[in-house]
Amino acid sequence: MRTWEYKPARDLGLAGHQRWTSVRRESGLDDWLIQSIWWNATRLGLGLMHRPRVSGLGHLPAHPPFVLVANHTSHLDALVVVASLPRRLRRVTLALAADDTFFDSRPRAAFAAMCLNALPLRRHRMGGHSLDELRDRLVGEPCGYLLFPEGTRSRSGAMNPFKPGLGMLIAGTDVPVIPCRIVGAFEAWPPHATQPRPIRSASTSGRHCDSTMLPTPAAAGNR
């Protein structure tokens, strides 16, 4: 018989708002129920409004850990990518979202944490400790991350240079990185628009690469 091992929730002891804004947050049965309702409703809504065409799902790994990276032009991007994942992967995928946009107020933080299952990414004060915490969780849990390496939505629709965070996040691990290409989201809901338009979008997952194929943190930082 194995030695008994208790692993209390990482966020035990954190109250309400602290829990939503913590990278230690772990979803329980209640969060899972809310997320199931949210993602099913999102799939339905996206299907009706944007009829997304999904391809390349065969390139996705069978199980975590993994990092999905995608071009970022619209608030629809995370919805399109996560909603297109098979359920077994969707349940373990956490979107890394900007803390100054999605976690700057209690209602937004509650929505991002409970519905989107997002973790806050401190993009303007991302220290080594924060990255270590994210990396430990990625490998230790294990789980999957959805990351937008450009750091913010492109205002022109064209891809911007990558921030160094992605390389630093997976440096020294063998976590596969799966590139995803999203088409049509910029036309459907560009950064300057207040609401989406019903335009068709597409999401394509490519073959995975690993940390050795990414620009080094120094090189990426110089770009």
Add this chain to the structure above:
Amino acid sequence: MSDIARDRLFGVGNAFDHPVVLWVSIALVALLIAAPLAAVLLRRTGRIDDAHFRELLLRCLSWMVLAPLMIGPVLLGAAWFIGFVFVIMLLCYREFVRATGLFRERTLSGVVLLAITALGFAVLDHWYGFFVAIPALAVSVIAAVAVLADRPAGYIQRVGLAVFAFLFIGVGLGHFAYLGNDTGYRPLIVWLVLCVEMNDVFAYICGKLFGRRRLAPNTSPGKTFAGGVGALVLTTALAALVGRFVFDQTVLAAPAHLIGLGLIISVGGQLGDLMLSSIKRDLGIKDMGTLIPGHGGLLDRFDSLLLVAPAVFHYVRYFIGIGLDQPARTLSGG
């Protein structure tokens, strides 16, 4: 639904008919006003420091929210009370699974949640046969569902934790909720909660005044023999004194029964407290949650009831019955 059942479930007109309910409600309001004033007085006279004062005030504020939440549903009607205890059961279960890590086993957690919901229905329906059948069925389903994952490593721990969570929280608090099916549920519940809460207070005060020898130093270093014995004597006296009015004109009004009930409440309450302390020590955590400022989690507040409620329920049921003059299966109609 019959008029008798409707009156019990939703009737508020006779909420203060029983003297125990009336006097305890008045005393509670007086205490909620007096306690913060006493804290301010103690601070002004320099008897306590700032940190102690803030902690006392935080506890008083928590009680100002908790006390109406606890007494309010009892006064509003049995349906409100049962609904309230059901919500407490769910929140306590949530705290337990997050503290032990059982929440990662979603299927098992879901099965326990369904079993607790079934218990809640059996209680509201006043269907005793179903109420006593659920524990046996739930344990079998938990053990069987855990097999389906085809993951023998850790099977005993997963099933053990799930069964323990269900029996500890679901069945423990389920018996407390079932008291709501008795015609005289208001004085019975008020008496029970009063004795359980005062048992904690008596243990704390006696421990502070006379406590030297520790009761269980490895489990809960703050508890002393003097506190335990003091609580046993004072709670038994309180239970007998107030119980005399609650069980008036029944066989339980005899002194021997009242003392027996008082001993059950005091011993059960203290053991429930120590049981949760053991769980927390084993897990290496201080509190089960953060829901109640100054107290910790809900389980930290309701731990004493978990063992007391089933024991008192079956004692009372054996001698005078629970809800015998109330129509059974009010919702399902059997």
